[in-house]
Amino acid sequence: MRVDIDDVTVEIAGTRLVDEVRLSACEGKFVGLVGPNGSGKSTLLRTVYRALRPAAGAVRLDGADLHAMDARAAARVLAALPQESSAEFDFTVAEVVAMGRLPHTGRTAVSDRRICAEAMARTEVGHLAGRGFLGLSGGEKQRVLIARALAQQPRVLVLDEPTNHLDIAHQLDVLSLVRDSGLTVLAALHDLNLAAAHCDVLYVIDGGRIVASGPPHDVLQPALLARVFGVRAHPVRHPETGALQLLFDLLP
Numbered sequence: 001m002r003v004d005i006d007d008v009t010v011e012i013a014g015t016r017l018v019d020e021v022r023l024s025a026c027e028g029k030f031v032g033l034v035g036p037n038g039s040g041k042s043t044l045l046r047t048v049y050r051a052l053r054p055a056a057g058a059v060r061l062d063g064a065d066l067h068a069m070d071a072r073a074a075a076r077v078l079a080a081l082p083q084e085s086s087a088e089f090d091f092t093v094a095e096v097v098a099m100g101r102l103p104h105t106g107r108t109a110v111s112d113r114r115i116c117a118e119a120m121a122r123t124e125v126g127h128l129a130g131r132g133f134l135g136l137s138g139g140e141k142q143r144v145l146i147a148r149a150l151a152q153q154p155r156v157l158v159l160d161e162p163t164n165h166l167d168i169a170h171q172l173d174v175l176s177l178v179r180d181s182g183l184t185v186l187a188a189l190h191d192l193n194l195a196a197a198h199c200d201v202l203y204v205i206d207g208g209r210i211v212a213s214g215p216p217h218d219v220l221q222p223a224l225l226a227r228v229f230g231v232r233a234h235p236v237r238h239p240e241t242g243a244l245q246l247l248f249d250l251l252p
């Protein structure tokens, strides 16, 4: 499923936080959104997963206005991993993942259980099924919420900092899993090397505006990184794979 963000502007309390953003994610592509703290990444993603309404413009799924869709219909095609999730009740991990099945009706409990078990296996949280969600570590919680999003069997995944709290092996694992899922993915990422290694396309947001977009290594040029992030970037090659990596220093 294709996602188009068409000239979306988001305002909160009279302040424009996202300014006429235009972004497209083609079917099955992994699109990364990078930008400094406070640049508007979460605000834009919250608009895409319907926690906020745009003041102008539209978010379209295969051309249909997402904000005009029924909530349940939208949840059948789009799943989100918010940056911070607040949970007041201590549901078990199995119950949290099963919530991903709520938008779907007419399926048997057996198939729901199988789908949840597969999602938990893919994110390596099966052994936590009976544990209370609130007692988990940050990384365990994150993987459970990714399992819930996968159990939702969406066509679009919106991920706000999916590698937050994850150790390095799980960061690589989760991003590979997401990339190989075949879903259309829109993810805010802080680690530019991870973004470059996993994303098909990157968009750079600064001050609520998109300032660059394209294939990762075209976008992550030293001049742009200096201007947007205030860092000096040195491209180097991985000695074995030849993959491009960036080393960073603060600007003098």
Ligand SMILES: Nc1ncnc2c1ncn2[C@@H]1O[C@H](COP(=O)(O)OP(=O)(O)OP(=O)(O)O)[C@@H](O)[C@H]1O
Pocket (backbone or CB within 6 Å): 012, 013, 017, 035, 036, 037, 038, 039, 040, 041, 042, 043, 044
């Ligand atoms: N509810 C709100 N009311 C007022 N200002 C807000 C609100 N939510 C976000 N902002 C402001 O909007 C700007 C963009 O915030 P946003 O969370 O989208 O940035 P971000 O790029 O996700 O940042 P980070 O990398 O730190 O997570 C920030 O200056 C933030 O303080």
